[in-house]
Amino acid sequence: MSKPVDIAPATGKLGVLTPGMGAVATTLFAGVLAARKGLAAPYGSLTQLGHIRLGRRDDARNPLIKDFVPLASLDDLVFGGWDVYSDDAYAAAMKAGVLEPRHIESIGDELRLIEPMAAVFDHQWVRNLNDVDNVKEVEGSKMDQAEALMADIDRFRSEHGVERVVMVWCGSTESYRDPSEVHMDLASFEKGLKESHPDIAPSQIYAYAALQSDVPFANGAPNLTVDIPAMVELAEERGVPISGKDFKTGQTLLKTIVAPGLKARMLGVRGWFSTNILGNRDGEVLDDPESFKSKEVSKLGVLEQILQPELYPELYGELYHKVRINYYPPRGDEKEGWDNIDIFGWLGYPMQIKIDFLCRDSILAAPLALDLALFMDLAHRADRRGIQEWLSFYYKTPQHAPEIYPENDLFIQLTKLKNNLRQMMGEDLITHLGTEYYEK
Ligand SMILES: NC(=O)c1ccc[n+]([C@@H]2O[C@H](COP(=O)([O-])OP(=O)(O)OC[C@H]3O[C@@H](n4cnc5c(N)ncnc54)[C@H](O)[C@@H]3O)[C@@H](O)[C@H]2O)c1
DSSP: OOOOOOOOOOOSEEEEEEEOOSHHHHHHHHHHHHHHTTSSOOTTOHHHHOBOOBSOGGGOBOOBHHHHTTOOOGGGEEEEEEESSOOOHHHHHHHHTOSOHHHHHTTHHHHHTOOOEEBOOOTTTOTTOOSOOOBOOOSSOHHHHHHHHHHHHHHHHHHHTEEEEEEEEOSOOOOOOOOOGGGSSHHHHHHHHHTTOTTOOHHHHHHHHHHHTTOOEEEOSSSOSSOSHHHHHHHHHHTOEEEOOOBOOHHHHHHHHHHHHHHHTTOEEEEEEEEEEEOSHHHHHHTSHHHHHHHHHHHHHHHHHHHOTTTOHHHHTTOEEEEEEEEOGGGTTOOEEEEEEEEEOGGGOEEEEEEEEEOOHHHHHHHHHHHHHHHHHHHHHTTOOEEOGGGGGGBSSOOOOTTSOOOOOHHHHHHHHHHHHHHHTTOOOOOOOOGGGGOO
């Protein structure tokens, strides 16, 4: 065993702030409030339900993760957020249509108290949101907008008496833009904020405000937010953790479960066609090609990395990968995703796999947002700063150091996460060697 890392205790309340109080955020709030009252169970959440093996298999030590590492408890969470619409969390949850009204009613009084703060928003970055009624009118530059957000965070801290705060981006997907000069270092970014540079997105203004306020930032959407050099520099300088991007739910979750299995058995993949229909506001935003481009980039990368066609050209060199998202209002949040996978085996004989996943987007995403809030807070108390690669498990496009490729295989990601927890607590890392049981 090694020495445990010094981790500050999880005393007092933890504020969880979400820019964006739509389907995912309100499902997160409602689920935690309901679990707190014993009305529902937090299925899907590793921090709440997961166990971790410690030591040898015959030691039979398998505590719950939440009993092993010092995490904030659900009772200590206080929620808040920003949105471009002024609906409180009760009204927003009703409109999102993820949860049934009877579930929302059971915690309705608490949800009504969560009112969105006025948002920093720019229509150019999310074109399909109209008639917004809760946007900050800040005189001056993007730096002034960032300062207004920092003032919001301070006010939230003192009004709710929270000891620590984390921020999880649950806002709409912004338009795709490649990073430019203004993102390359902190000095250029701050100059860009003062000059209201057009390449600085609202989500980046939130992230800047968070990091300056000692608040870890996790990005649940596919837009470039903390994965730019300027933000990595700021996070390291301020000693704050960052992670992203894009919650790994639905079709991509299944992809990163199935693809490692096919590759492990050296089965070839000729084509992978993914299409889905969804009718929530996220689907409406993604109906705009500019926002879809951010999502497409994030969804396409995973197969390439898992299958490594450069190492296995005969198995994956010809892979045709296509992803489609179709906005179809009758389905609401109840997305349906189809995958057709053309594979081949021994002597090149073709086979097909069809997956029809009738999923619920926000039901899959809410526990990820919860786990990220709790683990990002843990990381901060353990004095981990900058990119938190160990949280790749939660993301479609895990943020990583520039010189390496990201790890997308769900099972490697889980091993990585658990080994990081073991390392924090001074436990032996698990190698799965297994020879120790056969030594005389
Ligand atoms: N649900 C999932 O399974 C899933 C999976 C991966 C990623 N995501 C991403 O998570 C994000 C949230 O998803 P959702 O289903 O809750 O979407 P949603 O449309 O229901 O909610 C997003 C909210 O963000 C608000 N918003 C937009 N710009 C804002 C800004 N600048 N400041 C404050 N609020 C702003 C919108 O008004 C909206 O209420 C999306 O980017 C989505 O792509 C969701």
